[in-house]
Amino acid sequence: MVSDESADQQIVDDEVIRFTSELIRIDTTNRGGGDGRERPAAEYVAERLTEAGLRPELLESAPGRANVVTRVSGTDPLVPALLVHGHLDVVPADPALWRTHPFSGEVHDGVLWGRGAIDMKNAVAMVLALVRSWARTGWRPRRDVVLAFTADEEDSAAYGASWLVREHAGLFAGCTEGIGESGGVTFHTETASGAPLRLYPIGAGERGTAWLRLTAKGTAGHGSKVNDDNAVSSLAAAVARIAEHRWPVRLTPVTRAAITEIAAAVGVDTGLAAPGFDPDRDLDAALERLGSAGSLVRPTVRNSANPTMLDAGYKVNVIPESATAGVDGRVLPDGEDEFRSTLDALTSDRVAWEYVHHSVPLAAPVDTPTFAAMRAALVTHEPDARVVPFCMSGGTDAKQFAELGITGYGFVPLRLPPSLDYQALFHGVDERVPVDALRFGVRVLDRFLTTVE
Numbered sequence: 170m171v172s173d174e175s176a177d178q179q180i181v182d183d184e185v186i187r188f189t190s191e192l193i194r195i196d197t198t199n200r201g202g203g204d205g206r207e208r209p210a211a212e213y214v215a216e217r218l219t220e221a222g223l224r225p226e227l228l229e230s231a232p233g234r235a236n237v238v239t240r241v242s243g244t245d246p247l248v249p250a251l252l253v254h255g256h257l258d259v260v261p262a263d264p265a266l267w268r269t270h271p272f273s274g275e276v277h278d279g280v281l282w283g284r285g286a287i288d289m290k291n292a293v294a295m296v297l298a299l300v301r302s303w304a305r306t307g308w309r310p311r312r313d314v315v316l317a318f319t320a321d322e323e324d325s326a327a328y329g330a331s332w333l334v335r336e337h338a339g340l341f342a343g344c345t346e347g348i349g350e351s352g353g354v355t356f357h358t359e360t361a362s363g364a365p366l367r368l369y370p371i372g373a374g375e376r377g378t379a380w381l382r383l384t385a386k387g388t389a390g391h392g393s394k395v396n397d398d399n400a401v402s403s404l405a406a407a408v409a410r411i412a413e414h415r416w417p418v419r420l421t422p423v424t425r426a427a428i429t430e431i432a433a434a435v436g437v438d439t440g441l442a443a444p445g446f447d448p449d450r451d452l453d454a455a456l457e458r459l460g461s462a463g464s465l466v467r468p469t470v471r472n473s474a475n476p477t478m479l480d481a482g483y484k485v486n487v488i489p490e491s492a493t494a495g496v497d498g499r500v501l502p503d504g505e506d507e508f509r510s511t512l513d514a515l516t517s518d519r520v521a522w523e524y525v526h527h528s529v530p531l532a533a534p535v536d537t538p539t540f541a542a543m544r545a546a547l548v549t550h551e552p553d554a555r556v557v558p559f560c561m562s563g564g565t566d567a568k569q570f571a572e573l574g575i576t577g578y579g580f581v582p583l584r585l586p587p588s589l590d591y592q593a594l595f596h597g598v599d600e601r602v603p604v605d606a607l608r609f610g611v612r613v614l615d616r617f618l619t620t621v622e
Contacts, residue, residue: 170287177305181298184606187279189219190274190296191284192257199258199385203231205319205329206569207257207320210236210290214257215317221304225316225503228337234320234328236599238340241300241314250313250541251621252575254566255292256322256329260593265420266598286592286602289350292581293318295611299618308525310618311607315344322566326525346539349565352579353547353613357587358462361436368434369547371540374423374581376559376566377530379498379508381474383407384491392486400479401517404492408476410515411496416471419450419501423532424469427559428455431462472508477604495525499562503529519569527569532560533576538622543580546617550609551584582613596603 194209199205211227214237218225225239235257243250262271262284269275271284285291303309317340319329326332333340350371359447360366385407387398387400421597425441432439439455440446446455452470456463478495495536500508516522534540535558544556565578585591 170443173426177302180305181302181611182608184298184301185294185611186276186298189281189286189291189463189602190276190283192294193274194272194286194291194364195608196272197258197285198261200261200323201324203328205258205296205321205324205328205525206233206236208233210257211237211318211320214269214293214297215586216500217301218316223300227426228333228338230328230336235322236329236333237316237318238333238337241303241310241316243310245317246313248312248344248622249617250315250343252315252317252341252344252570254317254319254330254347254430254570255289255296255347255581256319256324256350257293258320258329258578259288259290260323260596261599262598268599271600276430278319279339281604281607282438282599282601284599285599286383286600287591288596288600289581291602291607291610292350295581295607297612299613299615302615304410304471308619313343314618317341317342319566326566326569328354330566332419332533334572338573341570341573341575344378344573347567347570348543348579348580349567350579350581351561351565352559352621353543353582354583354591355583356462356465356544356591358460360434366434367551368431368465369551369554370427370464370559371543371556372561373533373535373540373558374421374469374502375531375564375577376562377469377505378528378564378568379474379500379524381512381522382527382574383494383496383516383520383522385493386491387488389490390488392488396488399488400492401488401492404481406496407516407520408479408494411512412476414474414511414515416473416511418452418470419472419504419507419558420448420452421502421532423535423558423560424466426535427466427557428459430557431459431465433482434557435459435462447573450549463621465559469501469560471499472500472511474508474512479590495611497523500530500562502532504530515564528564531571531577533565533578538580542617543578547582548611562572566608580617582610583607584609
């Protein structure tokens with residue numbers, strides 16, 4: 170005889186796969202600049218939540234740009250609430266480049282394919298399947314759990330989390346911590362002796378976003394004439410200086426903890442705690458000792474600024490009066506003053522720069538009961554796992570929710586095989602996820618939410 174618990178788990182397993190597939194089939198491509206439509210997915214999510222007895226609010230910030238928020242009441246109204254958030258939009262995908270259509274949601278040989286399979290309709294499906302299970306079994310978490318499914322995360326969050334924080338802050342009353350994307354996923358590496366090692370990095374920080382527009386002004390003229398006030402030349406020189414600049418090392422507490430814990434798991438001594446260790450001189454060599462695991466922290470030991478766009482002129486024999494460039498800047502906690510002063514120096518007085526989009530860097534403590542509960546949930550279902558903190562090189566909606574005083578962690582657990590490069594799947598061609606990874610993720614998420622104090 171199949172127990173009620175086993176029967177319900179089978180429903181969860183089936184629903185997390187079905188929901189992921191069905192959400193992928195809803196094209197919620199976000200092309201940026203306001204060009205997106207999440208409402209069909211938001212309606213789908215709201216319907217699944219309503220079927221579970223919840224009362225979701227569908228909140229549209231602009232035509233088609235919809236968000237869903239609801240609250241699962243906990244058993245103890247005196248403890249702080251917990252936010253669980255995920256986004257409904259996805260980045261563009263060219264079907265001509267994919268092995269299967271990016272919005273098919275097809276399952277082949279135990280793998281589910283499509284845009285959003287990793288980023289992050291899989292996580293939305295996990296949460297939906299989980300709270301529906303709670304409704305069937307009558308279980309309630311100790312803490313209130315606020316669920317937020319947002320628009321526009323893949324651009325500026327202006328139509329999603331940023332708008333919710335500004336216009337509907339009351340929906341998040343009592344929330345002190347939150348979990349969102351980019352953490353709790355298998356990272357395959359090996360120990361110093363060559364033994365296989367499975368790390369599970371949990372996001373405990375994010376670099377801030379500093380998307381910039383550079384503008385150079387000059388004197389327009391004929392392309393055949395000498396022109397010492399050429400806007401294109403001035404801009405090109407500034408862009409080259411930015412690209413070539415080597416930022417100094419800035420070791421944050423989260424990244425220091427990440428290096429320490431990864432080194433212990435790998436079984437090497439990085440020398441980080443040795444007297445006389447000079448981060449600018451010694452850190453790159455120390456990270457090499459971590460092997461492939463060094464890639465988890467290498468992008469987050471410095472600020473960065475990468476030129477990504479250039480725009481100037483309309484005809485080859487005309488020197489234009491202006492030229493612009495786009496730069497993707499990322500800033501570590503406590504690194505914003507350094508970033509601004511460095512950009513001032515690199516652009517000089519010939520080129521002006523401004524923020525197109527700016528969000529603050531984040532850091533979360535790793536010695537909290539919440540982090541311990543995430544660690545324990547992973548180890549329960551993966552006993553050989555080594556759970557470590559890390560700082561994300563990019564950003565998530567946690568930045569917006571931080572404005573409400575909500576401490577954010579990256580925790581969307583997945584157990585992936587060595588053959589799948591998780592980071593390459595983000596925004597990549599042939600995005601996909603094993604169905605067993607979804608089943609693992611929903612179990613770990615359940616364990617965390619049912620044990621976190």
